[in-house]
Amino acid sequence: MIRFEMTELTAAERALRDDVVAFLAEELPRGSFTPGLGMNGAKDPSFSKQLAARGWLGMALPKRYGGHDRSAVERFVVAEQLLRWGAPVGHHWVADRQSGPVIARFGTEEQKQRFLPGIAAGELSFCIGMSEPDSGSDLASISTRAVRDGDGWLVTGRKIWTTMAHLHDWIIVLCRTSPVEDTGDKHAGLTQLIVDLRSPGITTYPIPFIDGTADFAEVVFDGVFVPDELVLGEPGAGWAQNTSELAFERGGPDRWLSTYLVVEELVRLYEGGDPPAEVADLAGWAAANYWVFHQLSLAIARMVDDGRSPSTEAALVKEMATRFEQDVLNAVLRCVEDPPMAPGRTPFERLLVTATLTAPSFTLRGGTNEILRSVAAKGLRPGGRV
Amino acid sequence: MSDDLLTETANRLFAATCTTEVVEAAERDGWCATVWDAVAEAGFPWVGVPEDSGGSGGSFEDAAALLRAAGRAAAPIPLAETGVLGGWLLASAGLELPDGPVAVVPGPVQLGQAATVAWGRAAERIVGLVDDGGTTLVVAARADQVEVDPGRNLAGEPRDDVRITARLGELDAAPAPDGVDAAALWRRGALTRVVMAAGALEAMTDLTVEYTHQRRQFGKPVATFQAVQQHLVTVAQATARLAMAADVACRAVARGDGEVQVAAAKILLDDAVEQATRSAHQAHGAMGVTREYPLHHVSRRLWAWRHEYGGARSWRAALGTTLVDRGADELFLAVTG
Numbered sequence: 001m002i003r004f005e006m007t008e009l010t011a012a013e014r015a016l017r018d019d020v021v022a023f024l025a026e027e028l029p030r031g032s033f034t035p036g037l038g039m040n041g042a043k044d045p046s047f048s049k050q051l052a053a054r055g056w057l058g059m060a061l062p063k064r065y066g067g068h069d070r071s072a073v074e075r076f077v078v079a080e081q082l083l084r085w086g087a088p089v090g091h092h093w094v095a096d097r098q099s100g101p102v103i104a105r106f107g108t109e110e111q112k113q114r115f116l117p118g119i120a121a122g123e124l125s126f127c128i129g130m131s132e133p134d135s136g137s138d139l140a141s142i143s144t145r146a147v148r149d150g151d152g153w154l155v156t157g158r159k160i161w162t163t164m165a166h167l168h169d170w171i172i173v174l175c176r177t178s179p180v181e182d183t184g185d186k187h188a189g190l191t192q193l194i195v196d197l198r199s200p201g202i203t204t205y206p207i208p209f210i211d212g213t214a215d216f217a218e219v220v221f222d223g224v225f226v227p228d229e230l231v232l233g234e235p236g237a238g239w240a241q242n243t244s245e246l247a248f249e250r251g252g253p254d255r256w257l258s259t260y261l262v263v264e265e266l267v268r269l270y271e272g273g274d275p276p277a278e279v280a281d282l283a284g285w286a287a288a289n290y291w292v293f294h295q296l297s298l299a300i301a302r303m304v305d306d307g308r309s310p311s312t313e314a315a316l317v318k319e320m321a322t323r324f325e326q327d328v329l330n331a332v333l334r335c336v337e338d339p340p341m342a343p344g345r346t347p348f349e350r351l352l353v354t355a356t357l358t359a360p361s362f363t364l365r366g367g368t369n370e371i372l373r374s375v376a377a378k379g380l381r382p383g384g385r386v
Numbered sequence: 387m388s389d390d391l392l393t394e395t396a397n398r399l400f401a402a403t404c405t406t407e408v409v410e411a412a413e414r415d416g417w418c419a420t421v422w423d424a425v426a427e428a429g430f431p432w433v434g435v436p437e438d439s440g441g442s443g444g445s446f447e448d449a450a451a452l453l454r455a456a457g458r459a460a461a462p463i464p465l466a467e468t469g470v471l472g473g474w475l476l477a478s479a480g481l482e483l484p485d486g487p488v489a490v491v492p493g494p495v496q497l498g499q500a501a502t503v504a505w506g507r508a509a510e511r512i513v514g515l516v517d518d519g520g521t522t523l524v525v526a527a528r529a530d531q532v533e534v535d536p537g538r539n540l541a542g543e544p545r546d547d548v549r550i551t552a553r554l555g556e557l558d559a560a561p562a563p564d565g566v567d568a569a570a571l572w573r574r575g576a577l578t579r580v581v582m583a584a585g586a587l588e589a590m591t592d593l594t595v596e597y598t599h600q601r602r603q604f605g606k607p608v609a610t611f612q613a614v615q616q617h618l619v620t621v622a623q624a625t626a627r628l629a630m631a632a633d634v635a636c637r638a639v640a641r642g643d644g645e646v647q648v649a650a651a652k653i654l655l656d657d658a659v660e661q662a663t664r665s666a667h668q669a670h671g672a673m674g675v676t677r678e679y680p681l682h683h684v685s686r687r688l689w690a691w692r693h694e695y696g697g698a699r700s701w702r703a704a705l706g707t708t709l710v711d712r713g714a715d716e717l718f719l720a721v722t723g
Contacts (some may be wrong), residue, residue, distance in 0.1 A: 002626065004630055007639065008637075070634050199519040271713035274707075275710040280702070280706035280710060281702045283710050283717075287720070291721040292627050292630055296626065296630055373612070373616050376619045377618055377622035379616045381599070
């Protein structure tokens, strides 16, 4: 059953939003930094620590582990403002959005004490170890293996498309710990391991990205020893845990804000005046969509706080919101007559160039839209209703 | 009554009265007294209009819940016109509400000139706003003070050319209070179409989900094919967007605001209709384009309501111009605040 219930920010949540807006205007004024596109914002550990000092990282993590016992909605409020500002969120983004929550949910007491305070302090950074060269959408087919070795596991395999793996501290690796033949079920026998990216046996290779950056990487594991205390959750239960981790990843403001700044800068070119008809048309259409996606994402966060697991809703929103990110970019491109020049001569052109080059990834990362449609379709059965 | 209970009650009443045969007959005849009588008996047309003005009381959101249920059932009656639009105008000016249906002239009334009016032929009163030398008046004409030239929209709903033949002095008239003007009426009208369309889209999702799970090809339900699932998802997404837009815009209007929200919702209506009707029809195959299967009752209404109270072009231009004028730094808060 798919159902979104309208909600709105409480006075306290609005006050938090205003605090974040004021903080950004003060500490990160426009013109003082190069804004990034949504979650592709730059990696800046000192900025992450500034946020942590305000209590804006690890917000929903428990206080006893350095978190702030705050709600998913409050995290949404902060994330939305950071993304729309193009703030350098790259250092903490994955740790704050999914690694922290998944450790809080499935980790041992020791793991929580070891990792969560560092995540909430903006010190520890994480990346995602899911995709492999031969396993993308068919994630259960991964071939990275972990075999028993004394008090731990030896990991061998390759993970790919890991953003900034060479710059991060930890990676949560999904690997096979018992062969499919043992159970006959490819979703069984998978395990998540928390792996130190500086462990012996790990090599990271940058993969040049389409826009010329080197943020992508492949991580090769050659008999990397991972002690038992770094197994996340139950050995063999990795698939279910991973699925729940993906739900953290979906449905948030990062799925509709990737090209927001392109629109904002286009508006800036004409603000206060009489815009050409096609610019006004685009601004009206884009605004309507930002408005409704804000409402839908907020509703999902509220559902999480109400103890529900809106994974179908999140898949439904991510699938359409990421297409919107691309559609609105194309609408902007139709308003532009002269060919954009790389890397861009004005703030608007620089954003436009980067957005154009990286937009294909929006509907791939975090689950392709084709997979998301299958996930969402499972929630569309007779007798249910939207 | 809670909104959920009200919705449930309304859905039950509409489901019982607005059968496919009844909706077909209403389209053929231009009116269906049995549906109107049942709905009037329940007091639905006047929900949201204060009791001391002759309404049934209840909130604007209650009225919207009923409109959504009516859209879901393709109810062939002037529910929006009688209460949320006409009843609102009459009550705001202290004019008497008639017992029967009301129709509304959507733009400024030009006496003696024809305007397209929804359900004009069925109305006991035609209500509108007249600019009387700088003062906005709410006016109400009786059926014997108008000439009606019948017309129909894409869904076969009455959209009649109505000409008020009486002079201003002969009409019921009273000054409109602040906040009741042509722009506010236009906005409310647009919102009624959004809310009704949200209901119609819910019905469209249900029909499409059910049909694709029943219909078998290649030995299995067509809903098991990924290509068909994509259509289901598209319909559900359009429905989710518009339902949320309708709810939030109604909340804003109930609070006396809603300029940005209604514009945004009406803009979203256009995309939602285009995408949902295309996918729903594709998923239904040829069955969906027959008159015997009920999909057309919702798809034709969606195509019609898309253009009523302004098409996407004018709403986009208006909202876009406002937002560009307010400037880039205001944009985000304007749409999420």
